[in-house]
Structure formats: structure tokens, C-alpha cells
Amino acid sequence: MAEGIIICDAQGRFVHFNASAAEMHGMGASELPPEQWSAGYGLHYPDGGNLIPPEDLPLARALRGENVERVEMCVRHNGAPASVWLEGNARPVRNSDGTLRGAVVVLRDITARRRHEEDIGMRLHAEAERLAAEAQRVQQGRMLRLLLDHLDIVVWAVDDQGVFTFQEGKGLAAAGMRPGQLTGKAIVDVYDQKTVPGVLRALRGQSTHEMNEMQGIYWESWHIPIVEDGKLAGAMGLSLNVTEWFRTKADLESKLSLIERQQEVIRNLETPVIQVWDKVVTLPMVGIVDSRRAGRVMDDLLAAVTRTQAQFAILDLTGVEIVDTSTAAHLIQLVQAVRLLGAEGIITGIRPNIAQTVVSLGLDMSRVTTLATLRDGLALCIRRLSTGRRRP
Known part of the structure; x- marks a missing residue:
């Protein structure tokens, strides 16, 4: 979708509201007659369940003389099942003597990008939580063995002193390690504390989630405190090898960037x-x-x-x-x-x-x-x- 452009005068009355901007807000030209073209009309953006106050909208801030960069907003159309995410940039327009003449806002529809990011995150998070919960329940059982032998993951556990008591998973091969290689070793003796902050927080009773890179391999890890009889007995974790996902993501971003550049060339030629x-x-x-x-x-x-x-x-x-x-x-x-x-x-x-x-x-x-x-x-x-x- 082309960029949405909104222009208003110094009193906040709209003087230009292009078709892309109208579409982003879920309305046609007939739904926004000139007598209702004011900077607050129909433009209250809900953000995380709370409405952005009208005075904090990019257009309103620009009318106060601010330059506004890359503000993300969520627009919920009446009767629509989903929301639309917009990125807004705004700036004031001044006369030659410096007095405010009006303001202009440029909007981009970033819904696809947000949904893509949320979808990937939700799927990875849901899958990792499912695997972590299953591994905790059947740590020594047949189901855990099947998971460890067939999925590109690493499951491990440490006691309350941070000493490895369990270390298994097909993902160890990618890191050049064998099952049980770290058993009996303290985590702080194997890894630098800056490398495993999530594990240390789990040993203090806090569930954590982190992404890190070790020796060219990208891992997404979930760390869960182990509580027995009301006391912290250690921590366990699941690490998922997401190297291929990172490479696919980088490749998709590169292709999207190329498509955007090609579209820009076509638009400029026209x-x-x-x-x-x-x-x-x-x-x-x-x-x-x-x-x-x-x-x-x-x-x-x-x-x-x-x-x-x-x-x-x-x-x-x-x-x-x-x-x-x-x-x-x-x-x-x-x-x-x-x-x-x-x-x-x-x-x-x-x-x-x-x-x-x-x-x-x-x-x-x-x-x-x-x-x-x-x-x-x-x-x-x-x-x-x-x-x-x-x-x-």
C-alpha cells in the first residue's frame, strides 16, 4: 500500500487526506465529510488495549511544533476482526516568519510485518513451552528420550549450586558436544556469566527466555526454576537450535528489501x-x-x-x-x-x-x-x- 499522507492547517482542520490514509483508517471519502475534518476526528489509536490520548497523536504533537519519528499505532476499524498497525512520522509546517502554518503526517502500513513477527514468536514460544513442560514431566521417561533423539534441541538441568545434573539432546551434535559431557561441572566454570544470564536468573527463581549465539549457532532458550517442597532446588532449560530460522529470516528480509527497491524504482519512473x-x-x-x-x-x-x-x-x-x-x-x-x-x-x-x-x-x-x-x-x-x- 502507498504511504498515507495527512495534512492539516494550524487549527487542526484537515486539508488533505489521501486515499491510502483513508484506507488505513477503514473509511471512505464519504465517511469523512469536510465539515468533520478536524485533527481529533476518528483518530484515537488504541495501543495495547489503551487509547492513545488525542494530545499524544503524531499530528497533534506536530501541531505543537514537534518533529515525530517512527511512532507505531494500532488502528481498530469498526466491525473489523483484526487491527491495523501504522507507523507515523509527522512534522510541523511553518511560514517564512516561523509561525505555525500546519502539520503533515506520513503513515506506513506495517501490519504484515507485525503479524509476521508475532506469528513467528508465538509459534516458537508455544512450541518451546510445550517441549519444556513435557521434558520436565517425563525427564527420565520414554517420551523425553524420543524428543531428545529426534528434535534439534538440548535439554539440561542444574542443581541449586549450578552444577549440571542432566544434559541430553540431538542439538548437542551441532555444538560439537556429546550427551552428558558437562554433567558434574559447574555452569560458571564452563561458560562466562555474561553468556548465560538467563540460567543465573532461573537459579534465583525467575523463569527467563533469551536468544544467544555460540560458535556460529543461534539458540533460543527457556529457563525454568525447579521448586521442590517449596524450596528452590535448581533449574532446567530447553535450548532450540534456530540457526536455520535466522538464515531464512535474513534471506526473506533481503528479498523484501529488493522488492521494495524495485517497487520504488517503478514508482519513481512513473x-x-x-x-x-x-x-x-x-x-x-x-x-x-x-x-x-x-x-x-x-x-x-x-x-x-x-x-x-x-x-x-x-x-x-x-x-x-x-x-x-x-x-x-x-x-x-x-x-x-x-x-x-x-x-x-x-x-x-x-x-x-x-x-x-x-x-x-x-x-x-x-x-x-x-x-x-x-x-x-x-x-x-x-x-x-x-x-x-x-x-x-
Whole structure:
């Protein structure tokens, strides 16, 4: 999903709420009419079962002059069985004299990533707890032997002095050890205390869970205190060899990163925003512009203006043959949105047929700067930058 972009003025009224942002919040355009576009409307994010107070939302914080980075929020849509996780970045937008003009929020849907992480963690945790409980009940029995002989795990136990009393499991082979090799040895004599903090905490009565790496092998371990007659008698643990999981995870992350880079290249080719001069960006468009592409143009251009702190944004239509009626109106709205970010939008290279479409729609172009060519637009920006002017 594309990034969600929300822009509001200094009073907290929304002036832009793109389709991706609306979808992330589980609502269509008809569900958020302009008279209800205020920064607190419908945007209370529950986090861990508790609502984030409205004053702590990224948009509200940006309206107080804060720059907000990577805030994770959980959105629960009405009637939806699951939640949506969002990552929000926000910043205030200021006038040239430093007064607050508004704020902009960029949202990313991280639901898939969160569910992936939670699913893997839950499955590993559930499996390890099941194995640990089974091993504790049948430590000397047939079931324990089957588990130890067929699963890539290590099960061990120490007494209250930290001396190994049991050490078995197929996973020992991966560490170059044999069953019972450490029996009778104190754990602090075999391992550095910094390597086994979870075991030491279990010997103090605290169940622990830790991930560590030893000699190139990744282990996920659970440590359980052993209590007999109300007294701490030692600890036992289960270590699961998760090296293959780590490698698979790294491979998946590498592939996802490649896919994201490829998608970014495709998006940039479709709507190439170019910084042609200091404080000046341009978006040259070629071909047919439909409503979908116009929406992408708005998202990318507004994001570029925000990122580069541009004072001028030139939308060059020299290579555009056809725009539909709804797209023509969308382009005018784009210029207005750019103005709300504190920059000036300029349209260049309008062809006769596009001009006829604009006129037939009766669109108000009185506040939009239009020039014949991209060169003319760039020259105008340079002149105004040299004189310190934005608009006539």
C-alpha cells in the first residue's frame, strides 16, 4: 500500500487526506465529510488495549511544533476482526516568519510485518513451552528420550549450586558436544556469566527466555526454576537450535528489501520528481494521465516538497496528450495542496486540448501560475528566489 499522507492547517482542520490514509483508517471519502475534518476526528489509536490520548497523536504533537519519528499505532476499524498497525512520522509546517502554518503526517502500513513477527514468536514460544513442560514431566521417561533423539534441541538441568545434573539432546551434535559431557561441572566454570544470564536468573527463581549465539549457532532458550517442597532446588532449560530460522529470516528480509527497491524504482519512473534547482522541484509527466496516476502524482509531489523544503513545485504537462475531466480538477487541487505546504505550484506546458478541458469544467485558474514551457517556469522560480519573492 502507498504511504498515507495527512495534512492539516494550524487549527487542526484537515486539508488533505489521501486515499491510502483513508484506507488505513477503514473509511471512505464519504465517511469523512469536510465539515468533520478536524485533527481529533476518528483518530484515537488504541495501543495495547489503551487509547492513545488525542494530545499524544503524531499530528497533534506536530501541531505543537514537534518533529515525530517512527511512532507505531494500532488502528481498530469498526466491525473489523483484526487491527491495523501504522507507523507515523509527522512534522510541523511553518511560514517564512516561523509561525505555525500546519502539520503533515506520513503513515506506513506495517501490519504484515507485525503479524509476521508475532506469528513467528508465538509459534516458537508455544512450541518451546510445550517441549519444556513435557521434558520436565517425563525427564527420565520414554517420551523425553524420543524428543531428545529426534528434535534439534538440548535439554539440561542444574542443581541449586549450578552444577549440571542432566544434559541430553540431538542439538548437542551441532555444538560439537556429546550427551552428558558437562554433567558434574559447574555452569560458571564452563561458560562466562555474561553468556548465560538467563540460567543465573532461573537459579534465583525467575523463569527467563533469551536468544544467544555460540560458535556460529543461534539458540533460543527457556529457563525454568525447579521448586521442590517449596524450596528452590535448581533449574532446567530447553535450548532450540534456530540457526536455520535466522538464515531464512535474513534471506526473506533481503528479498523484501529488493522488492521494495524495485517497487520504488517503478514508482519513481512513473512520477519522477526532480530537484532542478535549490528549493525548486519539478515533475515532468508523459503520456496519458488518469485519476489513478493523478493521485500518485499528488502523493509523490507533496512528499517531495515536504522532504526537500521546496519553495516552488513545477508540474510540467508538455508530454501529456490527454487528461480526463476528473483529472484536470485533481491537478488544480494539487497546486492548492502544494500552497498549503508553504510552496508555490506552477503548471507549465499545457496543451490546447487540456486547456479546453479546463475551460469547459469552469475551473478557477486565477490563483494558479501557468507558463508555456518548463524553461519559462524554471526561469520564473530563479528570478523570484533571487529577489526573495514567492508569489506576485
